[in-house]
Amino acid sequence: MLIGEILQVAIAAIWANKLRSFLTMLGIIIGIAAVITMVSLGEGAQRQVQARLEGLGTNILTVRPGQQMFGGLDRGDNEMTAKHAEALRVAPRYIAAVSPEMSRRQQVTYLAGNSNNQIVGVWPEYFELQNTKLAKGRLFTDGEERGRRRVALLGSAVGDRLNINTSLLLGKNVSIRGVPFEVIGILETKGDQGFNNPDETIYIPLATAQFRVFGTERVSTISVQAIDAKSMDPAIAEIDRVLRRAMRQKPGEPSQFTVRNQTSLLETFQETAQTFTFLLAGIAAVSLMVGGIGIMNIMLVSVTERTREIGIRKALGAKPRHILLQFLIEALVLCIAGGIVGVATGFGFGLLMQKMAQWNTAVAPGAAIGALVFSAAVGVFFGIWPARRAAKLDPIVALRHE
16 A cells, blocks of 8 residues: 555545544644643743843842841841942942942822832933933933932833823923922833833932932942953952942951842743743643543544454555554544644634733744644554554454454
8 A cells, every 4th residue: 555545544534533533633732732822921921031131231230238137136228328339439340330229119290290100319320231221312420410410311101100291201390209300311111120110210310319309328229230241250259348348347247238140030030930831831741641542542442443444454455564554644643633723722822812911922933843743743652552453453353343
């Protein structure tokens, strides 16, 4: 028997029992659809994390004040001020830029508009350090920061909460906690970062925030940019050495600050999302195995039903390998057809979740190809036993079968 004839006979046998064939494929369809859907969710989450990583700037370290402990009780954060950031500016070896930061939510008004926004006091270096670009206007200068000038930069969505187009606020005065600030620049859209939304944030000079708005010299964080990716660890060591000296800490004492690598945090989150994707895909793969067992069961039933047909084919000259190939192709066609429908269904569910639930989904072509290859492997694995059983039938015994 030629391969073409074997394929034709196999497809004809499947088509003769359309409902049973569809129900047999259902396990494969559900398994593949589940795999594609889960992988699309995981891929979308990883791409979102990558976008956040790029939006945070490169080679960034964050210094936060440590906790004051007395008698086992937490007495709040240690004091950290702009002077500690200035110490990091003195003859740096592995540090490219530094900017202290302090932030609080404050009431913001413009004409009849009123909103509660995050107000962030920073140095001018902050915007380059955090990869924040200017859309209109200009950034404030070192002179304006030292002079405690009342100037402000607005995130692209600040105006939405004040019932006005943000770009129209350029050159106008907005009030922060009753203090008027001149809007000198509008920043480009960065998107929600999960823990905050920079597009709804107002940035002002650090000294202005300390003495005109917040009334404290303490800063919440110091952002530090290493000169390159290879200098991250030396930069951490340099920060530790400089700040310990600035805070007059003795050798061996616990640090009064912590240094965090934002890139490492996001990479950890990305690895977690990937692990979660593999876990869900593994659960979905169980559905494929169940579907494969269903195919093996149906193929065994098919062999029993067609025992006389097998005997006639062998009597007419068909060899065991031809019979084996026929039933193996039937199992393979069922699995591949189920895989194709499952991939299409998975894509459909991914798009549906993206539109209905606003979840980020993305499916790499490799995932679809891998799913089809896996479904074909399931067909071969679970189809080989029924096919061998059919091939080993004695033609005389098969012809006597009723």
